[in-house]
Amino acid sequence: MPYATARIPGSKSATARALFLAALADGRTTLRDPLVSDDTVAFAEGLRALGFPVTRERGVWTVDGRPAGPPATEATLWCHDSGTTARFLPGLAALGKGRYEVDASEQMRVRPMGPLLAALRQLGVDVTAQPGDRLPWVVEADGVAGGEVVIDAGTSSQYLTALCLMAPATAAGLRIHVTDLVSVPYVDMTLAMMRDFGVEASRSGMTITIPAGGYRAGEHAIEPDASTASYFFAAAAVTGNTVTVPGLGRDSHQGDLRFAAEVLPRMGCRVEVTADSTTVTGPERLRSPGEVVMRDISDTMMTLAAIAPFADAPVRISDVANCRVKESDRIDAITEALEACGITTRSGPDWLEVDPGTPRAAEVKTRADHRIAMSISVTGLRAPGITLDDPGCVRKTFPGFHEEFAALREAWR
Incomplete structure (x- = not known):
């Protein structure tokens, strides 16, 4: 593997x-x-x-x-x-x-x-x-x-x-x-x-x-970003490969680690969360998790939507109304991106649904939203030819994203 x-x-x-x-x-x-x-x-x-x-x-x-x-x-x-x-x-x-x-x-x-x-x-x-x-x-x-x-x-x-x-x-x-x-x-x-x-x-x-009272100064280490890690976990999920993110373990303060720990196992992935790392291995074919309520981890909504076309049945994401008032209207943005790639979607005020399909090459509008760019990059692992109109928008949270993603693909190759 x-x-x-x-x-x-x-x-x-x-x-x-x-x-x-x-x-x-x-x-x-x-x-x-x-x-x-x-x-x-x-x-x-x-x-x-x-x-x-x-x-x-x-x-x-x-x-x-x-x-x-x-x-x-x-x-x-x-x-x-x-x-x-x-x-x-x-x-x-x-x-x-x-x-x-x-x-x-x-x-x-x-x-x-x-x-x-x-x-x-x-x-x-x-x-x-x-x-x-x-x-x-x-x-x-x-x-x-x-x-x-x-x-x-x-x-x-x-x-x-x-x-x-x-x-x-x-x-x-x-x-x-x-x-x-x-x-x-x-x-x-x-x-x-x-x-x-x-x-x-x-x-x-x-x-x-x-x-009332003061905070105590000292030395504090910042753990890896769980929202950003979701794209790398999702990459393993859609390719059937294995990825480990060190420094992000079971004592993490970040709720978005639940994307790997709770959502991906429902899709057939093998996930191991240790004290100081998380490892995801993808299956031969992703299962649909059915409906996923993502109110508490809505920053990973687009990550799930980006891999949903590769599941064996439609995927429904619900209770994500707040995604409409982020850097972009993320429900509208991710459905537009997937539809540009030939994937059928449906959406409402606080939900979206993605059908299985084979994404085709297309240029995706990022709307200057870093999470659109990173999510669709995952889809692109299985759909050569997908491009981004503004790949540099990832500077907002991960300036080196494209280089690290390329290194991931090379390591698997």
């Missing part, structure tokens, strides 16, 4: 959270193996604009934290295309004392931000936004007293994560009442990383209570 090892860069989600936590920690924090991509560099530059000293060297980033909040009294925070940056940095800026402008690309300006704006205003933060609660925002900050706040995180868990991360730096801490929630594992990841930095949150049902 052809075997390969895939070297996956650090988790985008973990890198962004670690940067936020380090900024509010008491002392210098060292991050080992952070993700270096457009999104994480935008976040690091945002911290610098807020006055936090950040150094970026190969494999090691350091942040000098300040529990009292941003040192700068005025800053422009340019978030590029990064939803994580645009949703986290306003919460960090609110803890400062001064005027901060938050802006981003045209793509990010049309993405939803309203629930975060409403929550910050509940906490007394003066925020001026564009019509429809869109960016750019101006935050007139004078610290945050804390207390009770209600948040709707049914569109994005990042709104809730922003509140959780900023909570210990408020005067009285936060008691957060959540009315709706998507992508629960990302919130679990947030609370686990806060614990690693010395702050313990309590959770009862849909209420999270976080005390």
